[in-house]
Amino acid sequence: MSPLKISESELILLLKQKNKSAFSELYDNYSPALYGVILRILNKDEEAAQDALQDSFVKIWKNFETYDPGKGTLFTWLLNVARNTAIDKLRTLGRHPIQSLDQNVNIEGSHYSQNVDRIGLKEIVSKMKPEHRTIIDMAYFDGFTQEEISHKLQLPLGTVKTRARTALIELRKIFN
Amino acid sequence: MDIKEYIESGKLENYVLGICTPEERQEAECMARIFPEVRHELESIQASMEQYILANKVEPPASVKSKIFDAIEAEEKASSKAEAKILSMPSEPRAESGMGMKLLLAASVVLALMCGYVAYNQQQKNKSLVAEINSLKDSQQELNNRFTKANEQLAVISNPNSTHIIMKGTAVSPQSVATIYWNKESKDVYIAVNSLPKPPEDKQYQLWGIVNGKPVDLGVFNILSPSDSILQKMKSVEGATTFAVTLEKAGGSSTPTLDQMYVAGNI
Numbered sequence: 001m002s003p004l005k006i007s008e009s010e011l012i013l014l015l016k017q018k019n020k021s022a023f024s025e026l027y028d029n030y031s032p033a034l035y036g037v038i039l040r041i042l043n044k045d046e047e048a049a050q051d052a053l054q055d056s057f058v059k060i061w062k063n064f065e066t067y068d069p070g071k072g073t074l075f076t077w078l079l080n081v082a083r084n085t086a087i088d089k090l091r092t093l094g095r096h097p098i099q100s101l102d103q104n105v106n107i108e109g110s111h112y113s114q115n116v117d118r119i120g121l122k123e124i125v126s127k128m129k130p131e132h133r134t135i136i137d138m139a140y141f142d143g144f145t146q147e148e149i150s151h152k153l154q155l156p157l158g159t160v161k162t163r164a165r166t167a168l169i170e171l172r173k174i175f176n
Numbered sequence: 177m178d179i180k181e182y183i184e185s186g187k188l189e190n191y192v193l194g195i196c197t198p199e200e201r202q203e204a205e206c207m208a209r210i211f212p213e214v215r216h217e218l219e220s221i222q223a224s225m226e227q228y229i230l231a232n233k234v235e236p237p238a239s240v241k242s243k244i245f246d247a248i249e250a251e252e253k254a255s256s257k258a259e260a261k262i263l264s265m266p267s268e269p270r271a272e273s274g275m276g277m278k279l280l281l282a283a284s285v286v287l288a289l290m291c292g293y294v295a296y297n298q299q300q301k302n303k304s305l306v307a308e309i310n311s312l313k314d315s316q317q318e319l320n321n322r323f324t325k326a327n328e329q330l331a332v333i334s335n336p337n338s339t340h341i342i343m344k345g346t347a348v349s350p351q352s353v354a355t356i357y358w359n360k361e362s363k364d365v366y367i368a369v370n371s372l373p374k375p376p377e378d379k380q381y382q383l384w385g386i387v388n389g390k391p392v393d394l395g396v397f398n399i400l401s402p403s404d405s406i407l408q409k410m411k412s413v414e415g416a417t418t419f420a421v422t423l424e425k426a427g428g429s430s431t432p433t434l435d436q437m438y439v440a441g442n443i
Contacts, residue, residue: 032235037229054247071205072222168189176224
């Protein structure tokens with residue numbers, strides 16, 4: 001993300017007052033991150049992803065008063081809106097994540113690793129264990145539930161939970 | 177579950193990854209609200225996930241931004257028309273917002289109750305942990321006491337000045353045995369009851385030392401439970417040639433009841 005021209009709390013205040021130039025700045029600052037998430041969820045379908053990005057930002061504009069800084073960061077809130085919008089879009093397209101995964105995925109995430117094309121991500125991927133990345137990607141980007149992940153990877157439910165923790169601990173180490 | 181256990185359970189990671197059940201989500205939000213450590217952990221997990229997401233960023237085509245601004249402007253026009261309509265019917269929106277407020281209030285009451293429940297559970301858990309710790313402290317204290325006593329008794333027994341006198345059972349109670357540890361230097365007398373029948377409630381055993389042919393009262397004693405000390409300190413004596421135990425009225429007698437002599441032993 002590029003640094004904001006104004007502070008985040010000022011931006012939030014202006015957005016609550018429906019300030020359009022603040023919204024423009026919010027878009028410039030966060031749209032690449034949100035678009036990246038949406039593209040991943042929609043399996044690189046760019047047309048659907050652009051629609052979902054547009055829907056997300058319209059929702060953000062309309063519902064900004066519901067954002068409560070006390071509950072979490074602005075980024076987390078924006079990500080939740082984008083992620084939910086993209087998952088809804090996926091469902092309306094009749095492509096439930098399970099189906100798309102059945103067709104594309106060999107267990108333990110080979111397909112995830114093949115699609116890596118950006119340097120930052122490549123570095124992370126090379127440092128992470130594939131099974132850890134798979135669990136993060138399946139959960140966050142594919143919108144699978146714990147049960148679905150457990151079923152797909154043929155792992156006990158408890159292992160899914162603990163592996164999610166290990167994976168995020170690994171991620172934390174990489175970024176620190 | 178304690179805080180550490182909760183943090184290590186993976187539930188917060190599952191929350192951040194969006195793969196928890198509604199109950200787990202509720203729990204995570206409540207826990208983060210109640211416990212600063214949980215909140216800190218959650219923020220740290222979110223921060224690393226956000227870094228990962230940023231590594232996945234893709235610049236969207238410029239056309240999307242203008243479409244969004246067109247959409248929100250269209251939205252604004254539509255809503256200002258709607259507002260104009262609403263202004264002409266002032267009673268309806270008030271009723272609606274009243275309903276909205278009620279719902280909001282109801283939702284916050286539910287949230288408060290749920291958080292209260294999580295906090296209550298945690299508190300109950302804490303209470304039972306405190307109770308457990310206290311009972312462990314008590315039993316540790318008891319073990320310490322017993323260890324100290326055992327060491328003291330060992331010191332009495334292993335003292336080179338200590339004389340051991342085994343008092344064997346008499347005709348009254350042939351199976352009975354008791355041992356005297358007598359330090360002739362300090363004159364301290366200890367008795368260990370190896371085997372004596374439990375006395376009736378109104379009676380007590382009394383130890384005597386025979387000095388110059390005369391019985392000297394060395395005090396009464398009880399039969400202790402095995403967890404107590406084995407040795408009991410009696411009155412000190414000098415120049416005893418025989419030790420004997422008789423069964424007397426509770427509190428002891430001034431002279432021994434000789435037909436109630438249970439054990440006796442000579443130096």
